Amino acid sequence: MMTLNIKSTRFTLTVVLLLCALMAKADEWQEASQVVGKSTQAMLSLLEQGRLDALRDSETAGETVPLDVPKMLLGMEVIMDTVIDFESLAKGVMAKFYRRASPLQIDEFQAVFKRSLLNTYSGAVMSLEIDNFEIQPNPTLSKKPGRQKVWVKVLANGAAYDINYAMKKRQQGWRVTNVTIDGINLGLAFRKQFSSAMAQRKGNMDDVIAFWNDPS
Secondary structure: OHHHHHHHHHHHHHHHHHHHHHHHHHHHHHHHHHHHHHHHHHHHHHHHHHHHHHHHHHHHHOOOOOOOHHHHHHHHHHHHHOOEOHHHHHHHHHHHHHOOOOHHHHHHHHHHHHHHHHHHHHHHHHHOOEEEEEEOOOOOOOOOOOEEEEEEEEEEOOEEEEEEEEEEEEOOEEEEEEEEEOOEEHHHHHHHHHHHHHHHOOOOHHHHHHHHHOOO
């Protein structure tokens, strides 16, 4: 009877610990998904206000006044700075070349990479007529503490786009460390682009950074 009770107690403790772990992971996903949801909504609200301002200015001026792109870029940068881990993303893009880079080169690439990512992302957002977005239910909980994936479905221009955000918990909160759009892994795509540029420029990292800053 004693042996049976011990086994029963151990089983109960195991179940309790497992449930606690699952609840903790569920809480982590909830936190990460809220960060994605709030930042996405902030981006859409910024864009909507920008378009309303342009429409109001057009009515006042009696001619079409375009969207204030510099103002939009500044606002989007503020939002993205609070949710994207640019340093981690840039390091992943440099990959094996990161160890060969000087501190100055790392700082320079992080700066130009951030600017190019901001321009690319904001350009895509401004070109789309986004109707709505939905945070998708999490199909599987991450096995690694402090890491989560958040799936988002964006409805725009009569089509649906699936976006997956890889999230990592930092001291400042949850941050995006990679993005996959309709199956295209942006971090991996940028990494291949960086590696190809290094090969074309015979390992001259300064030239690669200059190219990334001005690909024309």
